[in-house]
Amino acid sequence: VDYRGSVVSTTIDQLETPQVLVDRERLIANLDRMQQIADSHRVRLRPHIKTHKSIDIAQLQLERGAVGVTASKAEEALVFIQSGKVPSVTVAYPLIDVMKIERLITDSQRHDVELRLVIDSDAGVTAAAAAAQRCGSRVRGFVEIDVGLHRCGVSEDDPRLLPLVTRIAAEPHLEFVGILSHAGHAYAAGERDELVQIATQECAILNRVRARIENSGVAVHEVSVGATPTALASETFDGLTEMRPGNYAFLDATAVRLGIARWENVALSIVATVVSANDHYWIVDAGSKVLSSDLGAHGTANTQSYGVAFTPVSANPLRIARLSEEHGWIERSGDANLRIGDRVRIVPNHACPVANLADQLVVVSGSNVVAHWPVTARGKVR
Ligand SMILES: Cc1ncc(COP(=O)(O)O)c(C=O)c1O
Numbered sequence: 050v051d052y053r054g055s056v057v058s059t060t061i062d063q064l065e066t067p068q069v070l071v072d073r074e075r076l077i078a079n080l081d082r083m084q085q086i087a088d089s090h091r092v093r094l095r096p097h098i099k100t101h102k103s104i105d106i107a108q109l110q111l112e113r114g115a116v117g118v119t120a121s122k123a124e125e126a127l128v129f130i131q132s133g134k135v136p137s138v139t140v141a142y143p144l145i146d147v148m149k150i151e152r153l154i155t156d157s158q159r160h161d162v163e164l165r166l167v168i169d170s171d172a173g174v175t176a177a178a179a180a181a182q183r184c185g186s187r188v189r190g191f192v193e194i195d196v197g198l199h200r201c202g203v204s205e206d207d208p209r210l211l212p213l214v215t216r217i218a219a220e221p222h223l224e225f226v227g228i229l230s231h232a233g234h235a236y237a238a239g240e241r242d243e244l245v246q247i248a249t250q251e252c253a254i255l256n257r258v259r260a261r262i263e264n265s266g267v268a269v270h271e272v273s274v275g276a277t278p279t280a281l282a283s284e285t286f287d288g289l290t291e292m293r294p295g296n297y298a299f300l301d302a303t304a305v306r307l308g309i310a311r312w313e314n315v316a317l318s319i320v321a322t323v324v325s326a327n328d329h330y331w332i333v334d335a336g337s338k339v340l341s342s343d344l345g346a347h348g349t350a351n352t353q354s355y356g357v358a359f360t361p362v363s364a365n366p367l368r369i370a371r372l373s374e375e376h377g378w379i380e381r382s383g384d385a386n387l388r389i390g391d392r393v394r395i396v397p398n399h400a401c402p403v404a405n406l407a408d409q410l411v412v413v414s415g416s417n418v419v420a421h422w423p424v425t426a427r428g429k430v431r
Contacts, residue, residue, distance in 0.1 A: 060416050066322040066392065067335035069407040071422070073414045075316035076298060077109070083280065083297045084113040090286035095119050095139060097275060097295030100401045102426035103410060104132045106298060111135065117163065119275065119293040123149040124429035130162045132425075137163035141229065141275070141293065143193065143201050145172045149431070150180035154188060167229055169193045169202050170209075174216050174223070181222035190217050191229040191273065194258055196251045198233040198347065205258050211265055218267045227271030227290070228258055235278040236346040241308035248274075248283035256288040281309040296346070299400035302356055303345050312359075312366070312396065317403065317410075319395040321358075321377060323387050330370070331379040331387045333358070335395060337372040341402035356397040362387055369395065 061070065087094035096110045097119040107118050107129060117137030120126035123144060129135045130153070138157070144150050144166060157164040166177050168190045181188040192213055193202035203210045218225040235247045251274055259269045274280075275293025277300075286292075296304065299317035304310040321335035340355055355377070357366035363385035371378035377395065379387075387393070397403045404410065405427050412420035 059418055061320055061413055061418065062392070062416065064320060064411065064418065066320050067333075067339045068320050068411050069339070069403060069409075070318050070320055070394075070413050071299070071410045072316045072318070073412050073419060075314060076106070079297055079300060079314065079316055080109055080113055083294060084115070086280065087292060088114065090289075092286050092289050093291045095137075095273070095275075095291055095293045096298065097121075097141065097293050098129060098426065099125070100295040100298050101404050101410070102128075102424045102429075103404075103422050104129070104134060104425050105420075105422040108134055110298070116291075119295070120426075122429050122431060123153055124431045125426045126153060127156055128426040128429065130156045130160050130164075133160050135162060137165070139165040139167070139191070139273075139293070141167050141231070143167060143169045143173050145170065145176045147176045147180045147183075150177055150188075151183055154180055154184040154186050158184065158186065163189070165189045165191060165226060167191045167193050168213070168217060171213070171216070174213065174220065178220045178222050187222055187224055189224045189226040191227055191271065192217065192225070194228050194230045194255060196230040196232050196254050197247065198231060200231075200233065200347070202230065205254050210258070211261070214262050214267055215265065225267055227269045227273065228255060228262070229271070229273040229275075230255060232274065232276045232279045233347045235276055236303065236307070237351065238278065238307060239351065241282050244278045244282035244307065244309070245284065248279035249285045251279060252283075252285045252287060252289065259288065277304065278307050278309055296401060299404070301400040302352075302354070302396050302398045305396075306352060315396050317397070317400045319397065319403065321393055321395055323389050323391045323393065326387065326389055329381060331381065333377040333379060333393055333395070334375065335377045336375045338374050339403065339406060340369070340372060340377060340395065340397050341399065341406060342372060343397075343399040343402045346399055346401075352398065354398065356395050358393040358395050360385065360387055360393045361391065366396070
């Protein structure tokens with residue numbers, strides 16, 4: 050019986066569909082591979098849990114050597130802080146709300162968790178300093194550097210950069226810990242070589258910023274990067290102290306398209322059933338409520354497909370061309386023929402939002418169901 054009282058099936062074939070599956074051996078291999086990359090470059094690994102939102106998977110990452118976790122939203126971070134199983138949490142999101150930061154500090158103190166915040170504005174410094182002061186605490190803060198995604202962070206030539214660092218360093222309730230970046234623009238790359246270039250450029254920017262900050266008299270203890278495409282493609286880790294990849298735990302069709310994974314490395318998939326058919330499409334019971342409508346991370350889609358379906362009737366995966374909320378539209382191609390009732394395995398474009406939409410991850414080994422892991426931090430948007 051699973052955590053909600055449903056009967057646990059013993060094989061994938063016996064599961065009601067659709068279900069989100071995690072292949073245990075592939076997951077472990079992905080976790081081991083990233084830990085080895087981090088260890089071999091003497092960089093600490095602090096995985097982003099936005100991908101799985103699961104305490105069970107975070108524990109596997111910590112057992113392998115991760116120093117803590119990274120989270121996005123305050124509520125998401127609180128799930129891991131309150132679990133009592135994570136020693137250190139970075140909230141890699143520019144929080145500007147004093148109440149949220151206060152909640153994070155209070156619970157970190159209660160559960161003896163090291164808390165690190167990311168700041169990219171004066172409003173962020175003011176909020177973090179006020180919350181830390183109210184809690185009688187001293188909180189560690191990173192300044193985020195924009196290395197090309199143009200989402201959050203200050204770019205290296207932004208005149209706000211040094212004043213921001215100096216202000217954090219001068220605040221009695223804050224401690225400037227270092228600089229942090231996310232090379233999410235790597236998801237728009239056409240091929241692996243471009244990923245190497247982006248990683249090299251990110252490393253160079255951060256080393257220049259570090260030198261400028263240190264020349265101004267403030268020590269930079271951490272230089273933290275984090276994105277799966279650059280982490281898996283990069284050869285350059287000079288000057289970096291930490292990496293925070295997330296997607297590497299599962300991987301997905303985007304990772305395969307970028308050339309950083311093969312289909313057999315992808316740990317997350319959806320088992321779905323063909324419920325209708327016509328001359329153009331096979332219709333399966335997994336639509337956008339399961340697969341999300343995400344064409345790729347950060348809207349950097351280089352594809353017109355919502356994922357691919359592996360079927361017993363076609364050697365190559367078939368394209369999920371359209372989605373309704375409850376229907377996935379598999380494009381008919383070649384002379385392959387699926388029948389109503391047949392099952393397919395879908396590899397989504399982007400695994401992270403799929404986990405966020407699922408109550409539980411069905412853990413499988415071969416064709417057997419071996420565990421059900423709750424997605425404890427799903428839906429934490431505040
Ligand atoms: C700030 C930050 N760090 C790390 C990551 C992890 O990136 P990825 O899932 O590509 O490994 C993300 C993902 O969006 C992020 O926003």
